[in-house]
Amino acid sequence: MADSPARPWLTIVGIGEDGWDGLGAPARAAIDAAELVMGPARHLALLGEHRARMLQWPVPFADGIPLLLAERGRRVVVLASGDPFWFGAGRSLAQELGRAEWVACPTLSTFSLAAARLGWAVQDMACVPLHAAPVTRLRPDLAPGRRMVALLRDGAAVSEVAAYLRDQGFGASTLHLLEALGGPRERVRVVRADSPMPDDIAHPVAIGIDCAGEGRVLSCASGIADEWFDHDGQISKRPVRALTLSALAPRPGELLWDIGAGSGSIGIEWLLAHPANRVVALEGDPVRATRIKVNATALGVDRIDVLTGRAPDLLPHGVPDAVFIGGGLSEALLEALWARLPVGRRLVANAVTLESEALLGRWHAAKGGHLLRIDLAQAAPIGLRRGWRASYPLVQWSVTL
Template identity: 65%
Template sequence: MAEADPWLTIIGIGEDGPDGLSAASRAALAAAETVIGAPRHLALLGPVAAGERLAWPVPFADGLALLRARRGRRVAMLASGDPFWFGAGSRVVRMLDPGEWIAHPGPSSFALAAARLGWPLETTECLGLHAAPLTRLRPLLAPGRHLLLLLRDGAAVPAVAAYLAAQGFGDSLLHALEALGGPRERIRHGHAAAAALEWSDCAHPVALGVAVAGAGSTLPLVTGREDGWFAQDGQLTKAPVRALTLAALAPRAGERLWDIGAGSGSVAIEWLLAHPSTEAIGFEADPARAARAADTAARLGVDRLQLVTGVAPACLAEAPVPDAVFVGGGLTDALLAALVARCRPCTRLVANAVTLETEALLTAWHAARGGRLLRIDLAEAAPLGGRRGWKPRYPIVQWSGLL
């Protein structure tokens, strides 16, 4: 084996076994000293490879150690379909240098499912739910949308159907696609409300197509979602102020938010809903509120919200630095000074003040550091005797600027 040759070949194998492998994949298997993969994949392989066969262990991380131990030998790793689309490939190559590996992907389960159903992949939501909670589906549930889901096993199919029915989307048409591309392939169609009871014998590997239908509530795409989406005890940034707050925070793909004084977690949750790559850490002194915010985030499909229980600025010390900070409660001059010391230059900061004391603090910061100072006066129509009048809310003063 030449020093410059990749020692690891990652091969996507389908349910048709060796028949679907490319010439390059066959050559790599024939030359491999070790072939490692899930027992199901090894069983599909047949006599193509003559080297040592090694079952990938559970947990998955133990298999990474087996690969590292064989570094420099010729190793072929088997994975389902396309190893880099909700597959194991990215986790493996993360520990390797670019020249150490090569990949020969096969058709992905998404591609095979779309080919059976006639759905355009570019407008179909594709999601891997092998180890993820079903609530990840919640932001995607809108009538008329198509979803393709990769599931951990056959038992997950009726579980998804029951979840859809519980959310008011029991009319959704489901397509259970079992062992696509192989001799055991089977496709069944039915509505979620019925499938939750009847589809208990789906075989692994299984994908699920969902044509969403029903009268369930659809989570809006814009910020400032209705307050009723968020469990709360009164400590909530109300929808109109929240919309202005998120506009000032200006979330961007891949960025991390600190939400200090998280309360219900509504600002952090809307930040996470803005893009699947965003991150957020909520800091909340009240453990009950922190737990409630975590539950709401999970229910709305953004279980990646991290909650830290503690009082700022002391609780900020161990957190990874943010790209943006929102202070919704506990605003003090000491906290603002601690943020300047802790955060990178040009971190975006948005702070909302209700009291005269915190308003004065933000006014002073605006005078010293610039940025934007905004006063938000809101009023809602309410009964006034036999007629209606405007009922004002407490005004909010918002400062947005750079640390």
Template identity: 80%
Template sequence: MAERPEEPWLTIVGLGEDGWDGLASPARAAIEAAELVMGPARHLALLGEHRGQAVEWPVPFADGINLLLAARGRRVVALASGDPFWFGAGSSLTRHLEPGEWVAHPAPSTFALAAARLGWAVQDIACTALHAAPVPRLRPHLAPGRRILALLRDGAAVGEVAAYLGDQDFGASTIHILEALGGPRERVRAISADGSIPDDVTHPVAIGIDTAGEGRVLPSASGISDDWFEHDGQISKRPVRALTLSALAPRPGELLWDIGAGSGSIGIEWLLAHPANRAVAVEHDPVRAARIRTNADALGVDRIAVLTGSAPELLPDGVPDAVFIGGGLSQALLETLWARLPAGRRLVANAVTLESEALLVRWQAEKGGHLLRVELAEVAPIGSRRGWRASYPLVQWSVTL
């Protein structure tokens, strides 16, 4: 382990739109003592003159990391917007550093300033960043009465959000446009999402959405309706999906392998369970693989990787917390997973055919776990009357390795 430095060589300073005037004493002292000050051109301009050498952070952002690390041993200040550790650059820098190499002086975040201007309680608001993410990231949060704060990349993005809200039948929502909060150029305006969009919105910009309308609301419980997904019939139907997700038991921050993913419904609902969850889908059919990505984008979850191929010949890198086998179940796949996965990982497999059922019965007898047989029937027309139409029975094996 590297020796702990006697004092930090890097100071991360959160800069507001009021520049030098808004800095607290420790941040000012760090900048006055700095040999090198790195930051985007806009931040350097807000800061004004200082003693240290000014270095504009390159684009893309990652290119500046090595530039920063090469200055180790000098007194360096890295400028960031507001609170560097809330949708900011802070953690992108500190993951490359040892404890004790850095110190941070945050300024009020855009979210805090926006909530203060609008009178909204931050703990009751969905806060997200769309400056590097697609607008459908909003989808899980859209419900009448729900309030959302979002960072945007530029003024044009306000129109993109308004159009998306209209497409989702939430055009009655109010959009609060918040420009350059905390500085002399600050401006706050309110418009209707289905109204006229100003063409003079300037960066930096955030929006507050007071959601209203007749749009469809994404349920919070597992087992959402099948028609939320595009599919060709290869989908774990809603009741089975609810049982499967209950058996998989997603926990915050966990990774799922969804093997034989079909429409991707299991992996996508795994992601909806918590914003820190991740998933990898393995699907041999390239058309279905593309559809998984479409479904994930439409439902606002982009933490899913899609691999096109068949398991066990193709399996993701790394180690998952849980594995679901929805298609392609085989002796070879189970043997491969059992050899590769460490103890404590969870596995759930669904079988419909007699051959797959027999395979699960044998493995359960040897490895333990829980077998569940599911038989479902739905009402269907029989001539002018109605009756029960049974689905194929399904056997589910759930086990912790």
């Protein structure tokens, strides 16, 4: 006879502002049987008195993981906000445990409660966690008529959001201040982003943003305007960037190595293509490496890792889905990548100099793929008239290994 599966020792319980009253039967049963209940002080207070040992989860969150694992085998409950697997603690806990060790009892998330109060459809609004992230995460969704619900760390963060919206040209946005949703302290207030903010906003707080104004809006297509990026001239210009992103063909959840990243424009647009995408940028100039992080944060995609160094002496760990070479192209780099990358990975390299162009020509002849020459010219004044001002021609090699 096969062994029966082990009973999960950990129950992850989502708890709302109504505390014990809002818990379902499975969550109540798990708490009744628990030997230990862990959670933030606010959540433990919502639960009230209990015969189990209570342990406050420390800050930072990672410090609580060893404390939890030391209790393996006991009957343990971890309290989390609302739905633990929607920008909550659930994923972090599940990654540390086997699937048979835990079970989850979610309740309504703040996003669901906010939608119910505001009459917004959850599938049509952006759900943005700002409790542990910069306010610039809002940037990709800032557009007139767009609706967002953001989770904030405290009441003071509301003023930060309002100031950011004003600075971006969206001061006319309507802000719905959502305090302690689902509990006896619940309060919903409405203000404009360009108005004074209340000074008595209570935690926990979320904010519904009905975006309005004349600020700049990010395009959804690849090849956004060069003006979005701070740079020193080392940048793939908009038309070339659009062609390069098309050749790289980002797909959901993929990892890009951006080698010789310059301003980071290629990697940043890779991240803008899908929220699950990842980038490791490699840049030899420390000033440019710092600028990449600044550009990424400003455009709301701060999930970029930047390494300072030159390839092939330094290459990131792991295996990417695609590689872009925007600078530092060499025979040694191509050989190192060809030895490192598995079959099916994509590589795109851009060359401007005659030497780099010749190198790509040889590798195209040996390995196949597509070789593209890009000649661009822009209209420019010539005296009282206009003519074409040509840029340096660029050769692009794209190949799937």
